[in-house]
Amino acid sequence: MNFIPYLNFFSRLVLFVAAVYKATKTREKGWVTLSIAFFIFVMDIENYILKPLGITINHNVYQIVSKIPNFYIGILTLGAAFMLKYGSIKPKHILIVGTTLIVSYIWIFAMAIGLFHGNFTLASLCPSWILGGSLLYLSFVLCEYVIEKKSLQILFPLGLAGVGILNLTYPFTREIEWFYPLAFFGAAIFRFIAAVGALKMVIFSPKIPERRIVKALEPGAYWTEDERKALEIASKMNTVMITRRYPVKNNGNVLVYWITKVKEGEVKENVYAISPTKIDILTDLIARAFRVGYNLLYIDAVEFLILENGFKATAKFLYTVKDIAIGNNGSIVLVLNPKVLQENQLKIIEREFKKI
Structure with a gap:
């Protein structure tokens, strides 16, 4: 399964490009915010920047910093979903996003002082659930953007929902040796499915009219x-x-x-x-x-x-x-x-x- 990291990177890149394209065309704040979230997805600094440069992170430090992207992506995704669904961020949405941010802040310090005593499942609960939950909510919102439910467009929210579910189960399945590789492969497949649906959604274009120049009314x-x-x-x-x-x-x-x-x-x-x-x-x-x-x-x-x-x-x-x-x-x-x-x-x- 050596191709999986490449599939992961390609799928993340396609999702980012699709979101940027949609943001450019619609100029909607939700798509702009989602573009930023997907950009962090693409970066994956540890695998795509530090490892190729031969730079390693102290193990104790890594246990903390490896969780931070989940918080960032989850909070940005949650905000993007609110803006896509409601057109703007309302006070109650700010309260939800703000509360999530505060919980993330506290959780990072809880990990830093060793509150979880090295228990991987406990330490991973909050970051994984914030990311997984936000992806599930985003998938629900994006379903409303699908014009044809039987078309490939539906793969976008379905793929994100699959990634979200895997993130929700990650704290409990990461330590299961036989299951983890399957989950990693499944996440790559779900991201690829989402990427295919995203491309279909953003390139959807109506049929060009048969008569190109007709004017029966002044603009x-x-x-x-x-x-x-x-x-x-x-x-x-x-x-x-x-x-x-x-x-x-x-x-x-x-x-x-x-x-x-x-x-x-x-x-x-x-x-x-x-x-x-x-x-x-x-x-x-x-x-x-x-x-x-x-x-x-x-x-x-x-x-x-x-x-x-x-x-x-x-x-x-x-x-x-x-x-x-x-x-x-x-x-x-x-x-x-x-x-x-x-x-x-x-x-x-x-x-x-x-x-x-």
């Missing part, structure tokens, strides 16, 4: 009560459609995201079902679509998005995708019934979108 942000008129415009352009209606028919220049809670993933070619609560993921998908040639964003699911996410979150989503559309010399059209909105909500929409 800008609009709203209308006339659904028929909006659909007529959409039929003439390279359209990304965010809709509550199941698309019976579709053509090559329309990319459909069907907003529903009953199904997820690819329904048919160029038609994807997605949960109404996944507006952060939807934002990223819309940005990718405009980068490959789509030039109109059609949304008739505003009321449903408000119902599921609240007006504030939905308005923030609409502002963001409006900027994406206009920034790519495109347009956005909202189809909505003003009677279902409160007066102040409609005024907010009208400030950013012109009625047609």
Whole structure:
């Protein structure tokens, strides 16, 4: 199994590159934080820097410093997971991360003064559980980023979950001679699985529209009560459609995201079902679509998005995708019934979108 260290390094490197790529494209704080965590994963100073240089660490010192990366990676991963799930760090999340940091700080000194009397299992409990628990939570969060559950994307959270479980059991299995090599090999396999899924997730790209240059509407942000008129415009352009209606028919220049809670993933070619609560993921998908040639964003699911996410979150989503559309010399059209909105909500929409 001499190839395992190389597989470990390659898998860690791929995870780091995938996170950096995602952070660069989305500029989300969660992916930036996760990139830092994965970079520490890649470094593995002892195996990849010190050993090749012939530098050894004092055994007593090593018993302490070897646990520190687990704390760092675990805390960064936990923070990244909170930001990816909630869009920001809230006070309760800061409290959780801060408490974890304090426990880590105390644990390091407990090891330094020999509180565990050389008992490997006791000394390893906290660092292994923090890392393993944070990876499991991250895998749960990343499952929400998977558009097609039957695609290779699902391997990303599944692989991280496998690594997380192995870390949770590490304090108890490390001393089992016959099991440890299998666990080490299993961790390498799980990291490789996660790396494959991460690559699939970050390189996912919608089909390029068949008609590349079509303009039936001047670039800008609009709203209308006339659904028929909006659909007529959409039929003439390279359209990304965010809709509550199941698309019976579709053509090559329309990319459909069907907003529903009953199904997820690819329904048919160029038609994807997605949960109404996944507006952060939807934002990223819309940005990718405009980068490959789509030039109109059609949304008739505003009321449903408000119902599921609240007006504030939905308005923030609409502002963001409006900027994406206009920034790519495109347009956005909202189809909505003003009677279902409160007066102040409609005024907010009208400030950013012109009625047609």
